[in-house]
Amino acid sequence: MNLLDPNTLTVLAGATALGLSCGLVGTFLLLRRRALMADALAHATLPGVAGAFLIATLLGHSGRSLPVLLLGAIITGFIGVITIELITRNSRIKPDAAIAIVLGVFFGIGTVLLSFVQNSPAGARAGLDHFIFGKTALMLRDDAILTGIIALFVTLICTILFKELRLLAFDEAFARGIGRRTKALDALLLGLVGAVVVIGLQSVGLVLIVAMLVIPPAAARFWTRRLLPMATLSAFLGAASACLGVALSASNVAFASTPIKFPSGPTIVLTATFLFLLGVIFGTEQGLVSRIILRRRQAQFARTHTPASTLGGHA
Secondary structure, eight states: OOTTSHHHHHHHHHHHHHHHHHHHHHHHHHHTTOHHHHHHHHHHHHHHHHHHHHHHHHTTSOTTOHHHHHHHHHHHHHHHHHHHHHHHHSSSOOHHHHHHHHHHHHHHHHHHHHHHHHHSTTTTTOOTTHHHHOOGGGOOHHHHHHHHHHHHHHHHHHHHTHHHHHHHHHOHHHHHHTTOOHHHHHHHHHHHHHHHHHHHHHHHHHHHHHHHHHHHHHHHTTTOSSHHHHHHHHHHHHHHHHHHHHHHHHSOEEETTEEEOOOHHHHHHHHHHHHHHHHHHHOTTTOHHHHHHHHHHHHHHHHHTOOGGGGTOOO
8 A cells, every 4th residue: 555545644534533532532531440431432443333233234235334334333432331321320339330231232232243343234245343453454435534533522522621630630638629510520521421432433443443542641651750741742643643554554564575454443543552562662751761860860960969977977
């Protein structure tokens, strides 16, 4: 695939918009410690995708219509989130256990429905497995435009409600005490995550979309402790990961005289992982190199400022 090909540029633009929105909303998700919730939401979309295909086919419509499949994903994704909330509020089951239960049950239901799709006459070439592992190269112009619109919407909401989301992330009790509707804000945050997850299904798949929500903000945290720079850097790292991943996937790399084509979704995630490792090593906030330098400076300061009495001298 040529990097200057119009189709490649379309995929590049859509994937970059997805990476930007993932990095931005993932910042608040990470600080809220809700990464597992996003994982459950992503896996809960599978029965919606398969069910939407089956229902659309039975009604005589095209089951491969992307809006129809995404609508099904939205419905079951939020059913999964609501189920987790109901379990944790009305039982003694802890949130992590509730998330694991919903994740496994919904993914199991989706796998069963997917087998029905694959065995149906219209499902042989449905390509729904792309929603599991991702297929960025199949992104069309309309898909890229939809991804860009949702990414712009997510960016605007996070910008407008930045102060409220910051309070929610760092001090929920204080936010509730000054009259902020924390439950509504939490629901809005999950809604933004759900929107990003749904548009990311076709690109990186439900298995890897959570990585795009968590890795960029985790990498940004090694470079800064302030929220605004962290969110900005996270959005940049997400966009850069998607852009570089698509470019690597579009380039044919020769190995032992054999051209190798990397799958787009995993390549994007591995690129994000590489940027994360750079932060782990060279990050100015708790990076390995900065910590080594800090320890050496502290040791040198301790040696130069040690009282003479402690060195065996006389008072």
